[in-house]
Amino acid sequence: MAAQNFKHALFCAIVTLVISYPILGLNLVAQGTQVVLEGADTATLISIVLAAVAVFLFQLFRDHIMGSVGKMPNLNPFANREPMEQSKRQRLDTIVLTLLVIGALIWPFLVSRGSVDLATLVLIYVMLALGLNVVVGLAGLLDLGYVAFYAVGAYTFALLYQYFNISFWLALPIGACLAATFGFLLGFPVLRLRGDYLAIVTLGFGEIIRILLNNMTWLTGGPNGIGGIPDPTLFGMEFGRRVKEEGNTLFHEVFNISYSGNHKIIVLYLITLVLALFTALVIRRFTKMPVGRSWEALREDEIAARSLGLNRTSVKLSAFTIGAFFAGFAGTVFASKQGFISPESFVFLESAIILAIVVLGGMGSQIGVILAAVAVIILPELAREFSEYRMLLFGLAMVLMMIWRPQGLMPMRRIHIELKKQE
Amino acid sequence: MQDLLYFLQQLINGLTIGSAYALIAIGYTMVYGIIGMINFAHGEIYMIGAYTALITITGLASLGVAWLPLILIVALICAVLVSSSMGWAVERVAYRPVRGRHRLIPLISAIGMSIFLQNYVHLAQGSRNIGFPALIQGGFQFGDPDSFQTSISYMQITIFITTLICMTALSLFISRSRIGRACRAVSQDLGMANLLGIDTNRIISATFIIGASLAAVAGLLLGMYYGSVDPLFGFIAGLKAFTAAVLGGIGSIPGAMLGGLILGVSESMTSGYLSGEYKDVVSFGLLILILLFKPTGLLGKPEVEKI
Numbered sequence: 001m002a003a004q005n006f007k008h009a010l011f012c013a014i015v016t017l018v019i020s021y022p023i024l025g026l027n028l029v030a031q032g033t034q035v036v037l038e039g040a041d042t043a044t045l046i047s048i049v050l051a052a053v054a055v056f057l058f059q060l061f062r063d064h065i066m067g068s069v070g071k072m073p074n075l076n077p078f079a080n081r082e083p084m085e086q087s088k089r090q091r092l093d094t095i096v097l098t099l100l101v102i103g104a105l106i107w108p109f110l111v112s113r114g115s116v117d118l119a120t121l122v123l124i125y126v127m128l129a130l131g132l133n134v135v136v137g138l139a140g141l142l143d144l145g146y147v148a149f150y151a152v153g154a155y156t157f158a159l160l161y162q163y164f165n166i167s168f169w170l171a172l173p174i175g176a177c178l179a180a181t182f183g184f185l186l187g188f189p190v191l192r193l194r195g196d197y198l199a200i201v202t203l204g205f206g207e208i209i210r211i212l213l214n215n216m217t218w219l220t221g222g223p224n225g226i227g228g229i230p231d232p233t234l235f236g237m238e239f240g241r242r243v244k245e246e247g248n249t250l251f252h253e254v255f256n257i258s259y260s261g262n263h264k265i266i267v268l269y270l271i272t273l274v275l276a277l278f279t280a281l282v283i284r285r286f287t288k289m290p291v292g293r294s295w296e297a298l299r300e301d302e303i304a305a306r307s308l309g310l311n312r313t314s315v316k317l318s319a320f321t322i323g324a325f326f327a328g329f330a331g332t333v334f335a336s337k338q339g340f341i342s343p344e345s346f347v348f349l350e351s352a353i354i355l356a357i358v359v360l361g362g363m364g365s366q367i368g369v370i371l372a373a374v375a376v377i378i379l380p381e382l383a384r385e386f387s388e389y390r391m392l393l394f395g396l397a398m399v400l401m402m403i404w405r406p407q408g409l410m411p412m413r414r415i416h417i418e419l420k421k422q423e
Numbered sequence: 424m425q426d427l428l429y430f431l432q433q434l435i436n437g438l439t440i441g442s443a444y445a446l447i448a449i450g451y452t453m454v455y456g457i458i459g460m461i462n463f464a465h466g467e468i469y470m471i472g473a474y475t476a477l478i479t480i481t482g483l484a485s486l487g488v489a490w491l492p493l494i495l496i497v498a499l500i501c502a503v504l505v506s507s508s509m510g511w512a513v514e515r516v517a518y519r520p521v522r523g524r525h526r527l528i529p530l531i532s533a534i535g536m537s538i539f540l541q542n543y544v545h546l547a548q549g550s551r552n553i554g555f556p557a558l559i560q561g562g563f564q565f566g567d568p569d570s571f572q573t574s575i576s577y578m579q580i581t582i583f584i585t586t587l588i589c590m591t592a593l594s595l596f597i598s599r600s601r602i603g604r605a606c607r608a609v610s611q612d613l614g615m616a617n618l619l620g621i622d623t624n625r626i627i628s629a630t631f632i633i634g635a636s637l638a639a640v641a642g643l644l645l646g647m648y649y650g651s652v653d654p655l656f657g658f659i660a661g662l663k664a665f666t667a668a669v670l671g672g673i674g675s676i677p678g679a680m681l682g683g684l685i686l687g688v689s690e691s692m693t694s695g696y697l698s699g700e701y702k703d704v705v706s707f708g709l710l711i712l713i714l715l716f717k718p719t720g721l722l723g724k725p726e727v728e729k730i
Contacts, residue, residue: 015508015511015512016512018504018505018508019505019508019509019512022474022475022478022479022501022505023471023474023475023478023505023543023544023547023548024547026478026482027547027548027549028474028477028478028481028548028549028553030551030553030554033554035477035481035553035554035556036481036485037478037481037482037485136527142526142527142530189711189715190711190714190715192718193714193718194718196455196459196461196526196673197669197714197718199461199530200461200665200666200669200710201710201711201714203662204666204707204708204710204711205707205711207662207703207707208703208704208707208708211700211701211703211704212704214700215698215700215701348658349538352534352538355531355534356531356534356535359527359528359531363527388546389542389546391538391541391542391545392538392539392542392543392546394535394538395535395536395537395538395539395540395541395542396535396539397535398531398532398534398535398538399516399517399532399535399536399539402517402521402528402529402531402532402535403517403520403521403532406521406524406525406528
């Protein structure tokens with residue numbers, strides 16, 4: 001056994017060297033037109049050797065290490081507690097949610113402009129993740145091209161403004177409905193495909209939309225994107241220094257306060273917050289309606305659900321369309337927040353990040369998904385010093401989460417009725 | 424005559440790219456056939472193969488080695504060695520612990536691994552694209568020298584022949600060898616194969632190693648053909664190869680070959696007759712169309728729903 005362990009450990013160490021040395025230890029450097037090879041600095045070489053040694057030792061004493069990890073006392077103090085009573089839990093949920101919403105409302109007045117801007121972005125991702133949660137978490141349809149619907153919403157607003165001068169509030173429902181239409185049209189033929197085929201078709205669809213946006217230069221400006229997208233107005237009030245549109249008034253003039261650039265940011269944040277809350281509430285209602293129940297039924301057991309008379313296509317289609325609707329919603333807000341959009345913002349990585357948020361949060365769980373959106377967007381911003389390693393760590397974190405906590409931060413709690421305890 | 428020559432040229436270009444896609448697609452299709460997951464990091468394995476080949480070629484050039492076959496063979500061996508080790512390690516670290524869980528879990532893990540590997544190479548080698556020396560130059564020309572000429576470069580011939588050799592070897596390996604037989608058994612029924620005494624973990628590792636080796640071969644060939652590599656080199660090629668695998672019917676090895684060729688030809692026809700910018704739109708559009716009418720791909724077996 002020991003000899004076998006040793007052989008395996010040696011093999012793993014050699015593999016570590018083989019996969020790290022050529023890529024990390026030998027750098028291709030362009031000198032004029034020639035490409036030459038340069039050895040990496042000593043620190044890199046030492047860390048490669050250390051990594052190999054670490055892998056060797058870990059594999060050699062794997063059984064001991066794993067054994068002692070298993071024997072360690074459980075670190076989670078909540079692991080063995082009794083589940084809370086249903087009524088108590090509900091009351092607690094309500095209190096926590098109310099406090100959170102109030103906190104979110106007061107918060108922008110206390111912090112810097114940059115943080116409010118970041119919070120708006122977080123809320124956009126919350127909307128996206130809640131929408132994708134319907135498709136992936138509740139209906140169990142794997143959508144890898146979700147960002148396409150986001151792009152449809154953003155571009156709808158940008159183009160409507162550019163050509164017809166349509167304002168944010170009118171563009172919001174139009175963008176969302178157009179995205180929903182795209183979802184419906186794509187979903188209609190492809191939803192009868194099985195899981196992984198659906199994934200690749202939606203992935204292809206996402207790429208098609210991005211390439212079209214990139215190449216239809218006469219309409220979308222191609223890679224240069226569209227700029228000058230206006231901020232939302234509030235009851236006809238603008239937040240700039242001067243009025244841009246005929247018939248609008250200025251916020252600071254109406255309320256007779258001095259002009260400040262912060263007003264715009266804060267109002268945009270509050271509008272996004274309201275829209276995100278709207279998204280969360282609507283989807284919450286849906287999950288309690290028959291259509292929401294049938295999404296979950298179909299996800300759990302397609303054959304059983306169909307034999308009980310559920311129409312597979314229409315149930316899946318409704319989930320897909322509603323998901324797309326909220327992506328369009330978020331897209332419109334995104335276009336308005338950025339003021340400039342280009343196909344660069346709608347690459348596959350975005351889809352992957354939104355999917356990661358849904359899975360990290362715990363598929364189907366709304367609170368979990370919101371928490372995960374906050375974590376996934378804020379943590380990389382905090383890790384600015386490691387900006388080079390950001391995506392590397394993000395990828396690694398995705399893998400590690402799937403290994404250690406695949407059910408997500410807050411797994412979904414099913415709606416259930418508990419039997420009363422017999423006296 | 425002119426039109427025919429132009430058509431022939433597009434066909435040749437398409438078959439070249441297509442056969443390289445087929446090489447990458449094998450990795451997707453074999454992994455899917457055995458454990459039913461989409462190995463999203465496969466495109467990155469291919470990219471790492473291309474980088475290793477470039478590093479080896481540059482290293483040999485600085486050592487003063489000038490004999491072309493030696494350079495190519497050493498580069499090929501190094502690329503296959505590094506890529507297959509990478510494939511093996513990725514399976515061990517990121518896929519084995521999550522095997523058998525909900526369908527989405529391995530997929531997310533694979534997407535994470537893909538992002539990780541992309542940034543690993545990005546950090547080590549920079550994000551710029553690096554020129555790949557054109558080691559194999561020259562070719563044949565057909566047609567009237569005053570007007571359009573169809574040309575086949577030696578590079579294209581090399582790609583064809585290498586792909587042909589790899590595919591033949593793979594087919595023989597799968598149909599004749601012990602491991603190949605075990606591979607087929609595992610892909611039919613993993614649990615049953617395990618009961619019959621096949622070490623399924625080893626077979627799954629072997630699948631990843633075979634797929635990664637073929638991807639490394641494709642990395643060397645396409646790196647030379649395109650003339651440059653960058654860390655994002657693998658993503659779009661991986662996506663295309665996966666499309667090819669689905670097109671041909673995922674899980675089926677001849678399907679991957681057919682899918683790769685169809686995809687390559689349709690792409691080069693689009694760039695030749697419409698516009699190069701829309702070639703990806705056409706290939707994904709083709710995928711959607713084929714799946715609509717034949718949901719299991721061209722050569723895929725129809726699945727029977729068992730209750």
